[in-house]
Amino acid sequence: MGEFVRLEVADGVGTIRLDRAPVNALNNQVQAELGEAAREATDRADVRAVILYGGEKTFAGGADIKEMAAKSYAEISTFGTALTNSLTALAEIPKPTVAAVTGYALGGGLELALTADRRVAGDNVKVGQPEIQLGIIPGAGGTQRLARLIGPSKAKDLIYTGRFVKAEEALALGIVDEVVAPDDVYSVAHKWAAQFANGPALALRAAKAAIDGGLDLDLRNGLKLETSLFTALWATEDQAGGMASFIENGPGKATFEGK
Numbered sequence: 448m449g450e451f452v453r454l455e456v457a458d459g460v461g462t463i464r465l466d467r468a469p470v471n472a473l474n475n476q477v478q479a480e481l482g483e484a485a486r487e488a489t490d491r492a493d494v495r496a497v498i499l500y501g502g503e504k505t506f507a508g509g510a511d512i513k514e515m516a517a518k519s520y521a522e523i524s525t526f527g528t529a530l531t532n533s534l535t536a537l538a539e540i541p542k543p544t545v546a547a548v549t550g551y552a553l554g555g556g557l558e559l560a561l562t563a564d565r566r567v568a569g570d571n572v573k574v575g576q577p578e579i580q581l582g583i584i585p586g587a588g589g590t591q592r593l594a595r596l597i598g599p600s601k602a603k604d605l606i607y608t609g610r611f612v613k614a615e616e617a618l619a620l621g622i623v624d625e626v627v628a629p630d631d632v633y634s635v636a637h638k639w640a641a642q643f644a645n646g647p648a649l650a651l652r653a654a655k656a657a658i659d660g661g662l663d664l665d666l667r668n669g670l671k672l673e674t675s676l677f678t679a680l681w682a683t684e685d686q687a688g689g690m691a692s693f694i695e696n697g698p699g700k701a702t703f704e705g706k
């Protein structure tokens with residue numbers, strides 16, 4: 448349990464809660480605590496799905512500019528590598544993850560939201576990669592994850608200009624997946640996450656590994672990855688139980704142990 452980042456677990460859903468007023472700026476300590484929370488959410492069997500949440504006001508305003516400004520080259524390269532590693536640990540949580548985005552998700556804040564499988568946003572949010580206005584570029588996945596998500600030309604527009612994007616455009620661009628009333632952001636994200644709390648955990652893990660791993664490969668090798676992950680599920684109780692349930696009781700009635 449960190450000072451600024453904590454993992455709260457209830458009924459199979461883990462919430463990684465950022466809590467560093469006023470805008471959840473990502474400093475060295477937040478970076479380290481995000482990595483710890485990612486590892487805890489990965490390791491704990493009672494966490495079956497994860498929500499990234501910055502509270503009702505704002506998701507995250509980016510890396511801590513005041514801490515970053517005076518760093519030496521050696522210090523910023525250490526910090527940049529560590530932040531990227533922590534965000535990669537979040538992206539690699541082998542369970543469904545969703546970011547509940549309120550207020551602003553800017554710079555490292557948007558990069559944080561991009562580590563999730565899905566983004567639910569309030570209709571008043573503003574997202575963007577404003578680093579160019581500081582004379583730098585995104586350094587914790589923005590040039591990579593955003594370009595892969597929305598395509599290179601749209602990502603270049605956002606990264607070259609640094610402009611803030613409102614909820615409606617963010618939805619149209621595919622940066623966020625769902626726009627809801629600001630007060631409903633967490634509950635809508637929670638409803639999505641909760642449906643996996645009693646799901647076939649190993650099949651969900653395989654689905655995420657196949658999609659995310661396959662996107663880094665050519666089609667032929669992606670299909671090989673899929674085949675090996677698919678066939679490995681015959682080692683699970685959930686495959687045996689899921690198919691037996693279908694044969695005996697018809698579709699959609701199976702219950703899963705996550706084993």
Ligand code: CO8
Nearest residue numbers: 470472508509510511512513527551553554555577586587
């Ligand atoms: N870092 C540090 N302090 C911040 C940050 C930040 N990113 N954002 C806001 N604050 C502080 C403000 O300075 C202010 O502090 P104080 O009250 O002491 O004056 C307080 O938070 C509130 O901010 P505002 O008064 O500006 O509040 P507004 O509601 O008017 O605006 C915004 C909020 C829109 C979030 C605005 O503050 C803003 O534009 N912030 C900067 C956004 C930004 O540029 N983010 C990108 C940062 S760079 C980055 O994320 C790189 C990531 C990759 C790093 C990899 C390492 C190599």
